[in-house]
Amino acid sequence: MLRGKATLWVVAGMVLLMTVLAGCGGGNAAKKENGAVQEEASSNANVGQEGDASAKGDSAAGDVREIKHAMGETKIEGTPQRIVTLYQGATDVAVALGVKPVGAVESWAQQPMYDYLKEELADTVILGSEAQPNVEEIAKLKPDLIIASKLRNEKIYENLKAIAPTVAHETVFQFKETVELMGQALNKEKEAAELLQAWDARVADFKGKISAKLGSEWPVTVSILNYRADHARIYVTGYAANILNELGFIRTEYQQKEADEGKVVISLTDKEAIPSMNAGTIFYFIGGFGEDEAVNKTYEEWTTHPLFQQLDAVKNKRVFMVDEIAWNLGGGISNANVMLDQLYEHYELEK
Numbered sequence: 001m002l003r004g005k006a007t008l009w010v011v012a013g014m015v016l017l018m019t020v021l022a023g024c025g026g027g028n029a030a031k032k033e034n035g036a037v038q039e040e041a042s043s044n045a046n047v048g049q050e051g052d053a054s055a056k057g058d059s060a061a062g063d064v065r066e067i068k069h070a071m072g073e074t075k076i077e078g079t080p081q082r083i084v085t086l087y088q089g090a091t092d093v094a095v096a097l098g099v100k101p102v103g104a105v106e107s108w109a110q111q112p113m114y115d116y117l118k119e120e121l122a123d124t125v126i127l128g129s130e131a132q133p134n135v136e137e138i139a140k141l142k143p144d145l146i147i148a149s150k151l152r153n154e155k156i157y158e159n160l161k162a163i164a165p166t167v168a169h170e171t172v173f174q175f176k177e178t179v180e181l182m183g184q185a186l187n188k189e190k191e192a193a194e195l196l197q198a199w200d201a202r203v204a205d206f207k208g209k210i211s212a213k214l215g216s217e218w219p220v221t222v223s224i225l226n227y228r229a230d231h232a233r234i235y236v237t238g239y240a241a242n243i244l245n246e247l248g249f250i251r252t253e254y255q256q257k258e259a260d261e262g263k264v265v266i267s268l269t270d271k272e273a274i275p276s277m278n279a280g281t282i283f284y285f286i287g288g289f290g291e292d293e294a295v296n297k298t299y300e301e302w303t304t305h306p307l308f309q310q311l312d313a314v315k316n317k318r319v320f321m322v323d324e325i326a327w328n329l330g331g332g333i334s335n336a337n338v339m340l341d342q343l344y345e346h347y348e349l350e351k
Contacts, residue, residue: 067184070150070170071157079187080145084164086133087172088114090147092332093179095120096195097188103141105130108329116330116338130172139163145185173239173264175333195333202340207248209349222249223279223313226328228287229294232302234266234277240327243336247343252279274307282313285324320346 064077084103085091091104095117103125107114112126125141128134130152138146138160146166153160153168160166167185169178176196183192211218222244224235235241236251236259245251251259254276258266266276288295302308313319326339344351 063187065184065187067167067181069167069181071148071154071166071168074161074165074167074185076145076165076167076185076187080143080165080185082141082143082145083186084127084138084141084143084146086127086146086148086153086160087130087151087169087331088329089172089175089178089331089335090149090169090182091121092117092330092334093175093182094147094186096179096332096334097182097186097191099186099188100124102143103127103138105133109325114325114330114335116325116334135159135163147182147185173242173331175239175331175336178331179333199333199336202337203246206340206344206349210248210347213347213349219248219250221252221280223252223255223277223282224327225277225282225284226287227284227295227299227302229292229298230269232268232277232298234268235328236263236266238264238328239331239336240283240339243339247340255279271302271305271307274302274305274311277308278311278313280312280316281318281320282311283320283322283327285322285327287324 063079064075067074067076083094083099083101085094085101086105088105088107091101091113094101094104100120101124104113104121104127106112106126106129107117108130110118113121113124125137127137133153133156135156143164146160146164148157148160148166148168149170149172150157150168151171157166157168167181169181176199179192179195183189214220224240224244226233226235234255236255241259241264250256255266268274268276286295286299308314323338323342326335326342330336330338341351343349
């Protein structure tokens with residue numbers, strides 16, 4: 001009896017031991033399985049986070065830049081993707097930097113956008129005129145960066161920065177400064193530097209070639225004239241005047257004095273002031289591209305006046321009509337290169 005009971009207890013103990021071991025093994029398996037599921041879930045969560053980081057660009061990495069500009073300082077996070085440009089030069093520069101604005105103001109001519117930009121900006125929303133952009137339409141685009149100017153947008157700056165981070169240049173015609181400002185704001189400083197280096201190289205090339213060709217006649221004094229419906233203008237600084245100055249052209253003593261005093265344009269309403277237009281060479285453009293009768297009348301009256309006939313450039317047949325878009329309206333670095341191309345052609349220099 002004792003031997004049978006002992007055998008029974010041994011069998012029972014073995015069964016109990018097997019049950020305990022099975023339970024422990026099952027627990028370990030369950031833990032392993034749960035661990036794998038948790039690891040996979042964690043991995044999937046990380047993939048989602050990486051995807052979000054990719055979608056947000058550099059901003060997910062905490063890249064924040066503080067940009068100083070004409071209206072103060074603005075913090076910009078990462079690389080903006082939805083850009084609005086509120087002056088012609090900024091639109092030009094955006095395209096030159098490889099950025100397509102989601103919205104831009106209408107061009108001054110060849111509306112809605114200058115021919116040299118139409119293909120790149122075919123889908124860009126037009127936001128009204130440069131003088132009066134539509135703030136409500138800007139807000140609808142949900143931009144993450146607005147490029148403005150103090151000259152045009154000072155009164156609506158608070159409205160603009162309430163929509164998106166906004167940086168502003170002082171004016172609209174300093175294209176090299178626009179390139180630098182937008183390079184910082186768009187997180188494209190390298191590309192901006194390359195654009196300016198290429199421009200500087202072309203300037204140096206032109207100066208060397210025109211100096212060699214004209215010899216003792218170089219540098220040439222120039223006037224940039226513009227005829228409007230009720231007056232004539234001399235540009236002593238501004239877009240084209242600054243480019244000519246950089247290329248080595250010079251102004252008369254009178255015009256240089258006006259430039260040194262900070263003037264951009266001298267507006268002439270009295271034909272007795274025609275002698276102030278004097279220069280060795282005159283480049284001019286007509287507002288309205290010669291299609292405005294009032295402008296054409298101004299042009300005829302001023303250029304047939306006896307005082308105009310006494311100007312050095314007129315007597316030496318050195319008066320030339322130029323492209324108003326390239327010389328005045330475009331305002332950006334691509335446009336500046338078009339103007340420079342035209343000067344190479346005018347002076348028959350090899351590019």
